[in-house]
Amino acid sequence: MTTINKKKVVFIMGCTGTGKSKLSVDVGTQFPSEIINSDKIQVYKGLDIITNKIPEPKRHGVPHHLLGIIDDPDMDYAENDFCQHVLEALDMITENGHLPIIVGGSNRYLEALVEDPKNEFRSKYDSCFIWLDVSLPVLFDYLSKRVDEMVEGGLIEEVREAFVHEADYSKGIRRAIGLPELHKYFQAEKELVEDGEIYKEDLLRDCIQEMKDNTNKLAALQLRKIHKLREELGWEMHRIDGTKVFETVLSGKLAENVWDEIVLKPSLGIVRSFLNLNVEE
Template sequence: MFFYAHLPSHLISSPPYIPMEILPISASHLIKSQITPFTDKLREGHKFKTCLQQQITSLFRSSPPRIDAPPRRRNKVVFILGSTGTGKSKLAIDLAIHFDGEVVNSDKMQVYAGLDIITNKVTEEECAGVPHHLIGGVHPAADFTAFDFCGEANRAIESIIARGRLPIIAGGSNSYIERLVDDDKGKFRSKYECCFIWIDVDLPVLHSFVSERVDKMVDMGLVEEARTMFDPNGDYSKGIRRSIGVSEMDRYFRAGRSVDGEAKGKILKEAINDIKENTMKLTYNQLRKIRRLSTLPGWEVRKVDATEAFRWRSDPQAERVWTIVARDPSIKIVRKFLDSKLDAVHFQDDRRIEANCCHHHDQCEERA
């Protein structure tokens, strides 16, 4: 599932991570899995043949194959940008399933082994069989730099393209992405065509979601996980200890048994609030960087507004709204990118892309 090839020995976590790949289900397997129970019931002559044809026709009308089949793609890379919590990983996986791609992580904290809750790594279930690269392979104390990232990301991209699949780079570390794309000698730009999708959520809505997510992380074991990183003499400026959720817990762990239960509970509450506030500050910084990138030459950033999906996040129709406002518009952008030639890349204007979702907007407003 997760790949981390060619890492220098001093960066690899111990014990070594063993990669595993689970390939997406092909259309033929999808058909077979759905018609097998049917074939068990009908196994005779013309009646079986006729009914089988009807079953296959019905299957494709109701559930088309989930993998898109664009013309042969060469040297094309998709980037998913966005503030923390906006659904970058989810969108990357959606696109990877649809276009037979693989995801390359560009979050500078998720490259490290450990702290899966605090760094919000995707789970194996969430990966849905999509291979992921550059997740969890670096020793927690290592100094993994933008230079290291560029080397590993380039190797992963080359490997993915060599297998005829689509590389999808997703993560919140925009400085890593900028360093990769706009390298000193312009090698990346000369070798690859780039598609930049910015998944955005209105900040008040996003901050409400972030607050809820931190509370869920606490319920999942954030405090206990942070305790494994606690060191009275530790340095919070290096390695995985830079993650939001580690240094904020320091005062709580130092309190130990020196304060009573009520006072310690108050310290814990303050630490959790600090995590929320620092995460919200991070969203501001990421947003500012994305807006700056979108003004640079060669950065054709296409904004997809997923705000309504987050407003509906507690509703049974939340996944449907996500599909309408985020997944489907992004698929249109990527399909057009894959079908285009380098000298004739013409995307829809952002406002037109957002307008495609407006048929659902009135209903969403009633739920907000």
């Protein structure tokens, strides 16, 4: 089947914490590109630490779409909303003559975008799926480390400012891992006086551990979904194994050279081939 008249789109997929945002920017700086966020929590404004939005300086000038576009923290951002926004962004990016790079971990939303006939996605776009994979035991250790770093970076203070006693954690940005887990801690913080300090410290430690456990569960769920897209729906994915990068990070060593060699270099080669560019260019 010829794809000569189709517009090209790159997808960067993977579990939470595998480096998708970094890879999207690294690729985006090598081609005239614009990035579309496909994380259903990062579409909401605010709580940048807990939602892991890529900071402006790390975007290196590559335009980003669908980041922090929803003001109402309780609004349900459904698959249809996502598909509509992505299709609008795709039209804008391709009209600019740029390569769209769709990146994020909400794989159910990606399935809706690609597979729902009403979107006519497959008839309009030629897709390249890059799957950034990391061995789960290694990824679990890294994700726990990342939660600790988020706490050190001000996560508790960020969530405290957004705390609502009667919050509904089943919708909107409040579904983000960290908000429901910390609810009981902030509730105790408001109710207990000084003689409850030891209890609150223990409670906070338990809440942070629950965040780590739930983040690991999310990663495992995302991996199962990726396997379903590949094996049951036939998505042809280019798997990049980034495990060695994270082993290097966990050992306390600098991993940039390892990243460049085993993740970035092959990814650039895949994109160049997809765009029918000379690999030497």
